[in-house]
Amino acid sequence: MAEALMLCLAALFSLTGMGWLALSLEVHWRQLFGRRAELSASTANWLRLAGWSSLLLSAVLCFIADRPSMAVLVWVMLLAAAATTIALLLAWRAHWLRILALRIGA
């Protein structure tokens, strides 16, 4: 049961990680907050840092849940699933991702 929880959290963090990395790109930032929304360099840096940390955290959780040889596979595949999900959300339900911008976007 603890393993299932770890894996769920790992999936969640890979999703938020990919989401933040997507927001750090101007084109997607504007998709969410309008064409003229400015993405400052410092915001972009923060988003990038949050994104990579989140992905790293997801990796750590994978390694806690499974033995290393298995965890590598799970993590790499989770990244693919998360990136696909974020891309599809950006295509059809982009506003859902505003939640990831927290207060930075307000």
Added chain:
Amino acid sequence: MKDSFLNRMTWLHTWLGLVLGFVLMAAFFFGALSVFDREIDRWAIPETRFDPQPMPSFDTLLQPVYARLKPHPVDMAATQQRVIGELPHPDTLPMSSLWAYTTHRDPLLQIGAEFDVPNKLKDDADEHAHVHGWATIDPRSGEFLHNNKLKIGSEWFYPMHYQLNWAWLNLGAWLVGLAGFTMLVALVTGVIMHRKIFREFFSFRPGKRTQRSALDLHNLSGVVALPFLFFFAFTGLVIFAGTLYFPVGHTLLKPLHEQHEVLEAQRTGLPHEPSGVAAPLASVDAMVAEARRRWAARDMPGEVGLLMIEHLGDANGYVSLYRAGSDQVALVGQAIHFKASIGEVLREEPPPSALGSINEFLTGLHLQHFEHWLLRWLYVLGGLLGCVCIATGFIFFVEKRKRKHADSGSQGSRVVDALAVATVTGMLIAAIGMLVVNRLLPADLGGKGDWEKLAFWVFWIVALLHALVRSAPVAQARINPAWREQCRGIAVLAVAAVGLNWLTTGDHLFKTVFTDTYWAVAGVDLSLLVTAGLAVWSARKLAQRAQTHAAAMAAEVAHG
């Protein structure tokens, strides 16, 4: 200079991808299905819908089963070609070795044996004077699975994945190997061509022209699944490299290979040859108990996954027990070998060398006999992303050329598009149609499996013909209506399969999910329903797109 290099890469990517993409599509799609091959088997053979079983007792259950196992007629016929003189009656051939293999997902047990043949071989270099027998049994009763049954998952979709069910001269396997190599080339050239990997990492713009959105999806699926696609193409090649593609151990380096076998036998103490002195078989169950005790003592408790006995009935005979790899990437491991006549441990295998571990990891990650349901589903997703990547590659190819072809009167994009329809929606129709036929045919029909195979090919050929017949609009730069028509066909077949499963077995989804949970069947049913939903949605989107396109064309004509 740089431009011509890029052009060459583009040329390679386009044409290799187009020619072998059709094979790759089958490899990825049936590979994705093979992740759940055992579950599809349960769906297709309702009498085997019970829980996975551990390796049964050898002494009480398996021993009498092996006494009933005889050489398989198919291998008898194949061996007859290689030997001088008539083979003796299969019932008289002595069994010289045997094996049994199971995983944490198998209700049924696969068993097999080798039988000695007294005949001389036609070819001196060929020294395999054996004929094989194999069977699938119910490990609770020892009953053989009736031979009219086809395990659609593991005996049809799975071999389709790596050899296209085309065994003649191994051509299917060679073709898939070539396609796997092409995949590696396509990935490398694709990355070189795609100059905005990071900027467009998440880009998919479904609202744009078909050509643009197809390219978006092509890039997206190719990039996010890059590690998966690369490693699965690569490990697929590794799995076959030693046995099929470069069997140097049996050709070029044969003397070395044999010498190695003899030396290995000396080093490990496991006899390479029978002694010629008859000996009884001690209790194998006691050996299993000892093996399990030793695994538990090493802090890796487990079940027996693979059981083998070499030199049966001989004083040199030995029993090998391999631990099932449910909790590791490698298929099986931690082998312990026992002297068959007295049951004492001959050798406990040390952990594999670094190279051995890498090999076990690479093959294991592809063959996936481990227990990890999340990773299993992620693999399905990876396989489907591979399919999306290839399918959108076809669509992009057609979209880029069809207007030019329409102006010049060329039929090129029309033919490619029809082939794409047959490999994308047609393949789904063949696979799901086969499941429908499986539920329609009576369970005791002789040669039921052969009818199912025939139905698979018929569905596929009909889908191809339909795509070709309906392809005329492509030559006028419009969409082939076969795309949406076949999507509707998929939806109808998928719903029919679920309904027929309910009607013929009584296993409806409410029962398999809630009251009498059986995820193997529920999972197949649910996947079929999701497929039906996606197919209906796609058909609707395609119809909308055709309408807007027609309106735009009409406006153009009116203005023109």
